[in-house]
Amino acid sequence: MTDAAIDRATFENLKATAGADFVHELIDTFLTEAPAMFEDLRSALAANDAARFKRAAHSLKSNSNTFGALTLGAKAKNLELGGLASAREPGDPLDALAREYARVAAALKELKRA
């Protein structure tokens, strides 16, 4: 897997099938919705709510992969499969996830401008 925040082939394919204007709107929607998913992950973790945690990770994974944010998608998938315990592992996986998201958000904004 490349280290690019966004896999260009996936992204270009999305643009080709759904239309560039629409994809720009979709990016805006994702950037608006994603903070709530992180909020969900954190509060589910605090409340020990495994189902909600899994669902939020699942949502983030699904959207990441849609835009070609494969690294973010993979990290979210690990949390979806690993559940609450995986978020408590050393190295603060949620924090790493948030950092990767920041990279993805910047890259998506850049792609929108391009």
Next chain:
Amino acid sequence: MREGNHGGARVLVVDDNKVNRLLLTRNLELMHLHVTTAENGRVALEMLRREAFDLLLLDIEMPEMNGFEVLEQLVRDLQLRDLPVIVTSSLEGVDNVVRCIELGAEDYLNKPVNPVLLKARIGASLEKKRLRDQQKELVRRFATAEVAQDLQESGFSLGGKRVNGSVMFSDIRNFTPLAESQPPEETIELLNTYYTLMFNAISGHGGIVSQMAGDGLMAVFGAPLPLPDHCDAAVRAALEMIEMIELFNADQAAAGKPQIRIGIGIASGEMVAGYTGTNERATYTCIGDTVNVASRLEAHTKLAERAILIDGVTRAGLRESAKLEALGPVNIRGKAQPVEVFGVTVGEKVAVGQK
């Protein structure tokens, strides 16, 4: 009854994630489908019980009610159990896919959904639904003296047989706007009168109504009991139906109520007829090319602007003369060869000497 072209088919997209909902909606709208969305299973079920949909695109991971629970509810619902469902999910694990299929899902697509694959699966699902709807319309309960007798004599054997006969399809033109423009009780009353008149005309000429659906009906002449002049019988019945509608319209006009027009298609030939179902409850069904042609001819009456259309086989089978108008060959879906189509002239008693 919806035609084979799937444009305008109604799809319900259920997904708790907004990006997914928007993207799926976009992909479906590019296929000219009519899309409605719901954000969880509970909302989706409410919508499904309120309005008619042709297809459900279902996510699994959702709050309140997940996709598995929706599938379980659908199986138990007689009205909804035949609704095709395509699961779109990024759930991990083959066991989840298997569970969806076991719960009755038609198909499973991994997210992010590949639009080309989505299009193919949706086309296949809608086509299957169309065929299933058609079959359901064929398998309608009906009870006429002839059929009851035939069932008695055949010892309720459920097997089919090849028969030669004529099939008629008839429906009310522009019925939906009419039904929407008046109170529901009036619509039902109108349908009841219409059906009574049509039943009488059909059974008066030896035919049986084998199905009714909404404002449409299908009748068979020559099965279950053979009818040597089934072509004449069907055409005579059709002429009488038109005549009855004209009388009915005169009454309606006098009462200041809406009038109706009907289109009738008749085709003749070989078909498979028989009882399908269980020993407790059987329905009489006719299947085959002839049925298809009759249905298409009925649809074609709008385009041809004729009240009654018959195919070349029916024309060749007429022993009595009817006033016919050759409309030339028409291409019909599902038929390799074009079908010769004739309009039956209405408003004159069956004349002699022109065939």
